Amino acid sequence: MTTRPYYAEKGLSAAFYDTVTAVDTRLEGDLDIYARLAPAGGRILELGAGTGRLTFALAERGFSVVGVDIAPAMLAQAAAKHAELPSAIAARVELKRGDMTVLDLKKTFDLVICAYFTLAHVPRGMAWKNTFATASRHLKSGGLAAFHLPLIDIMRLPGPAESSQPVLDQPTATGGRILLFVRERGFREDVGRMDQVIEYVELDARGQALRQSLERQTFYITDPVPLAAPAGLTPDREPIPLGDVGEVHVFLKA
Known part of the structure; x- marks a missing residue:
């Protein structure tokens, strides 16, 4: 049997992403963490939006959210959900296909999030530096960027x-x-x-x-702070523990 990349077009990880995440107790509370980092009614960019688990939940809380993902199989599910949303919530969501290491939407946001180990899916080093640059490019001055990373242990x-x-x-x-x-x-x-x-x-x-x-x-894992610094992102607080397997690292754009 051929071994596919995770979230590949014909794989089952994308098809059953919602089933798996729905029972993953290690994610409990992440929505509240991200919602507290943005001003009420603010604009949020989600890098690695997947099937829209957080994108739509944040829109339901009154935020305007642009969700970006590189995997067509994931975005297709997100688009199907988007079509079923109440019109008032759907109007606050925009879905786009894109690569978070090179993305440039020509817009700025109050908060950029990269949840559920999305940054860890790409090699540490230049790919991480480029993703931090993407976050910084899309942040207003004083905005925050939050990255959920696994614990090395x-x-x-x-x-x-x-x-x-x-x-x-x-x-x-x-x-x-x-x-x-x-x-x-x-x-x-x-x-x-x-x-x-x-x-x-x-x-x-x-x-x-x-x-x-x-x-x-x-x-992949490494200390994110040195790789975020060239993009003008500095730690805003101590990493926030999440589910005993990871932490949310929050950075400030001065």
């Missing part, structure tokens, strides 16, 4: 002792189930990179496999 952990046991087993909307298995996992200290291969298996209501997908997920 969590990235160093080995995979499950039994790779044959699913790490997630959830019902699907069609009456079947989606299973997740961690087939491989490793961490390279010298480059701060964690690689894992996750197998998604979709079962029908009778327990028969409908679809399977092997997908490689990679996270």
Whole structure:
């Protein structure tokens, strides 16, 4: 079976993104964190908006939000949700396809967010520096940028002792189930990179496999402060703990 990149067009990670994140208790409270960083009714840019989990929730709280993602499979789901929103909320949302390392919307915002380890998906170094530059380019003076990053100690952990046991087993909307298995996992200290291969298996209501997908997920980690500094971003406060596996790093544009 071919191993695809995570969130690839024909993979299952994008198809079942909402199912997985809905039961991920490690994300509990992230919406409140980001909402508190922006002024009431302010403008927010979300880098790596995915299927719109935060984009639409922030719009429901009265913010105007532009959600950007590079994966067509994720944006297609976001667009379908957008079409079902009440008109008043939908009017506060704009969805765009784009690469956060080179994005230039020619607009500024009160807050830029990069949630759920999105920055960690790209190699540390120039890709991180370019993403910080993107955030700075889109911020008003005095605006904040928030990046959710994994803890290095969590990235160093080995995979499950039994790779044959699913790490997630959830019902699907069609009456079947989606299973997740961690087939491989490793961490390279010298480059701060964690690689894992996750197998998604979709079962029908009778327990028969409908679809399977092997997908490689990679996270990178390093100290973000030196890479944010050239973009004029300085730490605004201590990182905010989130779900025991990550922290939200908040930067100020002077």
